[in-house]
Amino acid sequence: MLITGVTGQDGGYLAEQLLAAGDEVLGTVRRPAPETFATAGLPQLDGRVKLLGADLLDRASIRRAIAEAEPDEIYHLAAPTFVPDSWEDPTEVVAAIAAGTATVLAAAGALPRACRVLVAASSEIFGDAGVSPQSETAPTRPRSPYGVAKLAAHGLVGALRARHDRFLVSAITFNHESPRRPERFLPRKVTAGVAAIAAGREETLTLGDQAAVRDWSHARDVVAGMVLALRHDEPGDYVLASGTPHTVGELVDAAFAAAGVERHAADGSDRVLVDPRFVRPPEQWPSVGDPSRARDVLGWRPRTSFEQLVAEMVDADLARLGVAAPGAR
Numbered sequence: 001m002l003i004t005g006v007t008g009q010d011g012g013y014l015a016e017q018l019l020a021a022g023d024e025v026l027g028t029v030r031r032p033a034p035e036t037f038a039t040a041g042l043p044q045l046d047g048r049v050k051l052l053g054a055d056l057l058d059r060a061s062i063r064r065a066i067a068e069a070e071p072d073e074i075y076h077l078a079a080p081t082f083v084p085d086s087w088e089d090p091t092e093v094v095a096a097i098a099a100g101t102a103t104v105l106a107a108a109g110a111l112p113r114a115c116r117v118l119v120a121a122s123s124e125i126f127g128d129a130g131v132s133p134q135s136e137t138a139p140t141r142p143r144s145p146y147g148v149a150k151l152a153a154h155g156l157v158g159a160l161r162a163r164h165d166r167f168l169v170s171a172i173t174f175n176h177e178s179p180r181r182p183e184r185f186l187p188r189k190v191t192a193g194v195a196a197i198a199a200g201r202e203e204t205l206t207l208g209d210q211a212a213v214r215d216w217s218h219a220r221d222v223v224a225g226m227v228l229a230l231r232h233d234e235p236g237d238y239v240l241a242s243g244t245p246h247t248v249g250e251l252v253d254a255a256f257a258a259a260g261v262e263r264h265a266a267d268g269s270d271r272v273l274v275d276p277r278f279v280r281p282p283e284q285w286p287s288v289g290d291p292s293r294a295r296d297v298l299g300w301r302p303r304t305s306f307e308q309l310v311a312e313m314v315d316a317d318l319a320r321l322g323v324a325a326p327g328a329r
């Protein structure tokens, strides 16, 4: 198996699951080095996953890595992932995600033995879908260069699958989080911020729009769905989501509750402040997934509830600060 972007949040969980199942796992990173896994906070993968260099903006490096690995399965997870960044340099984002996926799919198709490929798409392909929740057949009207690029990647999977009868899968993943998520993404920003307040290191947490709605799952559950999809009898596209909407504000409240800290200070003031810099344009169609197909066809169900996810992240952030979690969970 080859995982592109193996040191990312999803790559790490996926590598752990595949290794536990006895699979041989190779992974790509931009610049492999002896300390790569340690630097990524994944020392447990050191020596267990062979690293190959592949840069999404360097087609030859992708072809080389895939030819060298000769995998029978590829999980193509590597991509720039922070949506607002995609406005800074749309050319690069489209090249990395759309052209990068085209190169991965072509290189996999050129291997001597058939190679199944799963491409990580995103709920950002739906954008102004005109419907919510969104299933695999919902209209796709992305609102960001990131969403447009992911839609191209998703479309390539469908087009190549239809034309060449290959086993290609698009995993349309909604938001998925874990203690390994970088802090610029909302949930980890919240759990790290609330833990810092609980530890007495910060007094407030500054966010954007708390009315925004997302469908959050645990990354561990989402990558388990990817494996089921790639190992199913038939190739297809699957929404991987919890199906349960929550607002940013609800996530914030859940984090304060998990940390055992009051959201409002003794003087009644809200510890959560708003900075317009973090506010994005409002969304008319809430980003909520309909995971019926993954459930009915693959038997996939997320195991971790929203509250468990937030509590796990808060506990990990408290532990990083040397603070015990409130009560035994």
Ligand SMILES: C[C@H]1O[C@H](OP(=O)(O)OP(=O)(O)OC[C@H]2O[C@@H](n3cnc4c(=O)[nH]c(N)nc43)[C@H](O)[C@@H]2O)[C@@H](O)[C@@H](O)C1=O
Binding pocket: 080, 081, 082, 083, 084, 121, 122, 123, 124, 173, 174, 175, 176, 184, 185, 186, 187, 189, 206, 207, 208, 209, 210, 212, 213, 214, 248, 278, 279, 280
């Ligand atoms: C499926 C999709 O999922 C992720 O994209 P995202 O939804 O943009 O993730 P996020 O955690 O940055 O924002 C979640 C929500 O939270 C709101 N929000 C409020 N206040 C802050 C705030 O202060 N920071 C951030 N980051 N968000 C904020 C923000 O406006 C948005 O409504 C990526 O994995 C992406 O790769 C992907 O494919």
